[in-house]
Amino acid sequence: MEKQQGVDLSLRKFIKDLGCIAGGTALLATTPWLKSCTPEKLAEIKKEKARIGIIGTGSRGQYHIVNLLQIPHAKIVALCDNYDVNLEAAHAMVPDARTYTDYHELLDCPDIDGVIIATPLGAHAQITLDSLAAGKHTFCEKAMARTLDECKAVYDAYTQSDRALYFCMQRMYDEKYVRGMQMITSGQFGEVVGMRCHWFRNADWRRPVPSPELERKINWRLYKEYSGGLMTELASHQLEVCTLVVHKMPVEVCGYGDIVYWKDGREVYDSCNCVFHFADGRKINYETLISNKFNGMEDQILCKNATIDLAKGVYYLEEDNMIFGVRQLLDQVRTGVFAAVPTAGPSWRPELKSEYVPHAILDKRYDVNQGQSMIGVVNDGSDVIVSAFCQSCITGEKAENVVEEAYCATTLCLLANQAMDEHRIVTFPDEYKIPYMNF
Numbered sequence: 001m002e003k004q005q006g007v008d009l010s011l012r013k014f015i016k017d018l019g020c021i022a023g024g025t026a027l028l029a030t031t032p033w034l035k036s037c038t039p040e041k042l043a044e045i046k047k048e049k050a051r052i053g054i055i056g057t058g059s060r061g062q063y064h065i066v067n068l069l070q071i072p073h074a075k076i077v078a079l080c081d082n083y084d085v086n087l088e089a090a091h092a093m094v095p096d097a098r099t100y101t102d103y104h105e106l107l108d109c110p111d112i113d114g115v116i117i118a119t120p121l122g123a124h125a126q127i128t129l130d131s132l133a134a135g136k137h138t139f140c141e142k143a144m145a146r147t148l149d150e151c152k153a154v155y156d157a158y159t160q161s162d163r164a165l166y167f168c169m170q171r172m173y174d175e176k177y178v179r180g181m182q183m184i185t186s187g188q189f190g191e192v193v194g195m196r197c198h199w200f201r202n203a204d205w206r207r208p209v210p211s212p213e214l215e216r217k218i219n220w221r222l223y224k225e226y227s228g229g230l231m232t233e234l235a236s237h238q239l240e241v242c243t244l245v246v247h248k249m250p251v252e253v254c255g256y257g258d259i260v261y262w263k264d265g266r267e268v269y270d271s272c273n274c275v276f277h278f279a280d281g282r283k284i285n286y287e288t289l290i291s292n293k294f295n296g297m298e299d300q301i302l303c304k305n306a307t308i309d310l311a312k313g314v315y316y317l318e319e320d321n322m323i324f325g326v327r328q329l330l331d332q333v334r335t336g337v338f339a340a341v342p343t344a345g346p347s348w349r350p351e352l353k354s355e356y357v358p359h360a361i362l363d364k365r366y367d368v369n370q371g372q373s374m375i376g377v378v379n380d381g382s383d384v385i386v387s388a389f390c391q392s393c394i395t396g397e398k399a400e401n402v403v404e405e406a407y408c409a410t411t412l413c414l415l416a417n418q419a420m421d422e423h424r425i426v427t428f429p430d431e432y433k434i435p436y437m438n439f
């Protein structure tokens with residue numbers, strides 16, 4: 001309960017307040033998936049509990065279990081995994097739950113309202129389709145599916161189904177992202193002129209394998225049969241934020257993908273640089289590398305008057321930089337670095353990023369440490385989106401835009417992989433466009 005108040009109810013209260021402030025209706029109109037996330041809506045479900053079955057009880061499945069155990073309107077009744085080690089670990093966390101090794105048997109259970117799927121990407125589409133067909137409300141991990149055809153099949157099944165479907169696009173439920181996106185949409189930072197996201201790590205992305213025949217099962221992320229590599233695993237979250245902020249889809253993508261450092265038999269790139277190009281000329285610059293982590297992870301929205309780093313929960317005003325630049329210049333004149341004000345010159349570098357002052361997107365629970373926000377380190381919206389899903393299992397209410405956003409982000413990741421594989425510019429194919437998309 002404590003966690004609910006700290007996280008879930010905190011966001012719900014924030015969303016409620018948003019609806020109450022002047023212009024709040026318009027703001028919520030830009031984040032319609034949050035309309036059901038108010039304390040009142042939660043109160044409407046009273047003491048009911050969503051009966052949840054989990055398919056895929058590895059790392060992420062167990063993370064969801066930790067959150068579900070703290071959500072008062074959720075009860076885990078069944079667990080399924082075809083790897084006994086992970087099934088047993090999850091069962092130890094929820095001893096009362098029934099266990100299965102074949103997910104079809106779990107889907108046949110009439111006492112399950114909602115299914116959470118946390119299997120490798122290659123299995124997402126089939127299990128999601130089977131779950132919807134079995135009449136279950138369904139929550140699947142991101143990304144949506146391994147191929148464009150699978151994405152389309154899942155999207156079509158969803159539009160024909162009366163069941164709720166969620167994909168774990170947790171940034172849509174992360175308070176600092178929500179508030180930051182609201183601020184950008186309100187126009188207070190000026191026009192969005194570009195986007196720049198990156199995710200750097202310095203680790204091989206491997207997991208220890210107890211015996212060689214389990215290599216592909218355990219290290220599925222490294223093999224194309226199951227994984228779209230860094231694009232579907234990391235970029236999917238970040239691209240989703242970009243298209244959400246501008247309510248537009250890029251028309252073209254190009255890029256380079258390589259295995260630069262981890263030449264260990266893996267099939268997916270360990271280094272990707274992509275440019276997504278919008279019809280109006282704006283671009284998303286995307287970069288990921290897992291053999292150097294200096295630059296960390298940032299989701300930067302570049303506006304005419306500010307840069308918003310949604311991942312850190314901070315924004316930087318262009319005008320602050322001008323003040324700093326002028327102050328620096330005057331100091332340099334005073335100390336004799338310059339005898340007069342130069343009009344140009346390599347020794348004056350006001351553009352350095354360190355000269356910008358970070359401002360907090362959220363003015364509470366905020367801790368800026370040299371520009372590094374601590375918000376979201378523990379809570380990144382994953383618990384809130386699972387809580388919202390459990391609420392949907394009880395009310396039957398679908399979440400607006402979540403499937404559509406997952407579709408947009410995943411198709412962009414898959415097209416970027418295609419562009420990198422084929423060394424060419426890829427145009428968004430007409431057959432995979434959905435009515436939700438604006439180009």
Ligand SMILES: NC(=O)c1ccc[n+]([C@@H]2O[C@H](COP(=O)([O-])OP(=O)(O)OC[C@H]3O[C@@H](n4cnc5c(N)ncnc54)[C@H](O)[C@@H]3O)[C@@H](O)[C@H]2O)c1
Binds near residue numbers: 056060061086118
């Ligand atoms: N939203 C996020 O921030 C986030 C973070 C981490 C992982 N993920 C996603 O979660 C999913 C799982 O990742 P993970 O790190 O937990 O992987 P994992 O390998 O730790 O766990 C996957 C589990 O699924 C099981 N599985 C595979 N096929 C199955 C089947 N047909 N039936 C039943 N069980 C099956 C495996 O045995 C394994 O236990 C991936 O899609 C990943 O992208 C999302």
